[in-house]
Amino acid sequence: MDQESLRWWLSPATLGLLGLVIGSFLNVVIHRLPLMLERQWRRDSAEMLGQPLPEEGPPLNLVRPRSRCPHCERPVRWHENIPVLGWLLLRGRCAGCRQPISLRYPVIELLTGALFALAAWRVGPQLPVLLWCAFLAVLVALAFIDWDTTLLPDDLTQPLLWGGLIVSALGWTVPLPSALWGAVAGYLALWGVYWLFKLTTGKEGMGYGDFKLLAAIGAWLGPSMLLPVLIGASVLGTAVGLVMKASGALREGRYVPFGPFLAGAGGAVFLLGTQTVLEWLGFGF
Template sequence: MWVSQGVDAALAGVLGLLIGSFLNVVIYRLPKMLERQWAADCAGIDGTEVPGAEPFNLMVPHSRCPQCGHAIRWHENIPVLSYAFLRGRCSACKTPISLRYPAVELATGLLFAWCVWRMPGQWGALAWCGFSAALLALALIDWDTTLLPDDITLPLLWAGLFAAILGWTGVTLTAAVLGAAAGYLSLWGIYWLFKLTTGKEGMGYGDFKLVAALGAWFGWQALVPIILMASVIGVIVGLALKFNNGLREGGYVPFGPFLAGAGFTAMFFGADAILRVVGL
C-alpha cells in the first residue's frame, strides 16, 4: 500500500512540475491579457484604434527570451532540469533567467505530491491539487501586479462548492456555501468601514472573492483562523519591507499572498492549528 501510494505521489509530483511550468506562463501573461482587454474596451468606447491587435494569450506567441527574443525550444523548457542544464541563463544571449521559474515548478510538484500522499480519495486529491495550483498562481500574480483575476478566483470558488457537493473536501455543502457568503461579506464589510472612516480603499474586490473561495473549500468555521493568520503574516511582512525600504510606491502591500499563505497552512495543518499558532 505504501509503495503504491508513493508511486502515485511521485507521478503526481511529475505532473505538478509540468503544471508549474504552465503556471509560470499564466502568472506572466494573464495580467497582460487583462490589461490588453481593458485597453481594447476603452479604445472601443472612445472610438480610437484598438491597440495590441496581434494575438496574445496563454498559447500564442511561443515563449521567448525577453532580452534577445530567442525562441525557447522544447529541450530548454523541461521543468527544473532545463534551468539546471542551462545554468540559469538564456542559451543565446546568456542573460540570467529568474530563479522563480524553477521555484514555481518545484513548488507545484511538491504540492501535488503532498496532496496525493495525504488527501483521502483519488478525486479528492486531484481537487486539492487544482486548489494548490490556483492559489499559488493567485499569490504570485497579486504580489507582482496587485491583481486577483476573476478568471482564477471565481472558478476556484465554484470548484470549492462543487467539491463539497461531491464530498471531496470533507466540508458539507451548507458549510461551504456559508463559508463563501461569509468570506465575501466579511472583507466587504471591512473594506467599507475602512473607506468610510479614512476615505481610502484598503483592499481590492479580488480579496473578497479569494476569501469567499477559501470559505467554500474549508467551510465557514475556518474563516476567522485564515483571515487572522493572513493579517498577522501581512503585518510582519509589511513591517519588514518598511524597515528595508522595500515597500512599493504608496506603501501598499497586496493581501492576496498572505491569504494564500493562510490557505496553504489550513490545507497542511487544518484551520484549528492556525489558532494554536497565534495562541488562541
C-alpha cells in the same frame, strides 16, 4: 482503477512530479494573464468610447506565442523547458544572449511540486486529491499575479469559488451548507473590514478581488476555517510589510497586496488540516 494503482498514481512522488509540470504552466499564466487582461481592457474601453481599436502586435494567449527569451527573442527549446532541470542545464542563463533567467521560474515549479506532494500526503490515495491540487495551483497563480500587479483576476477567483461549491455539492470536500456559508461569510468579512476602514480613514485598504478570494477559500474549507486564514494572512502580511518598509523595498505610497497572504494562509490551513488548526485555536476536542 484498483486501490493498488491509485496508490501509485496518487502517491506524493507522482503528484510531486505532476506539480513540477503544472508549476511550469503556472509560470506562463502568471506572466501572460495580466498582459492578456490589459489588452482586453484597452479593446473594451476603445469600443465603449467609440475610438479606433489600439495596435496590439502578434496574438497573445496561454499557448501562443511559444516561450522565448525576453531579451533576444530566442525560442526556448523543449529540453530547456523541462521544469527545474531546464533552468539548471542552462545554469540560469539564456543559451543565446547569456542574460540571466529569473530564479523565480524554477522556484514556482518546485513550490507547486512540493504543494502537490504535500496534498497527496494529506489526502491519501483517493481521487479528490486531484481537486485539492487544482485548488493549490490556482492559489499559487493568484498569489504571484497579485504580488506582481496588485490584481486578483476574476478569471481565476470566480472559477475557484464556483469550483469549490460544485465539488462540495458532489460530496468530494466539505458538506454543501459549509461551502455555501463559507463563501458568503468569506466575502462579507472582508467587505465589512473594507467599508469600516474606508469610512473611518477615507482610504481603501484592499480590493474587491480580496473579498472574492476569501469567498473562494471559504467555499473550499468551510466557514470555521475563515478566522484561522484571516489571522494567518494578517500576521504574515504585516510582518512582510514591516520588513519591506524597514529595508526600503517598499516605495512611498505603494502597498503590499493582501492576496498573496490570503492565498498562502488558505493553502497552509488546508495542508495543516482543519482539525490541527482548530486545536491550536483551543477548539480541539
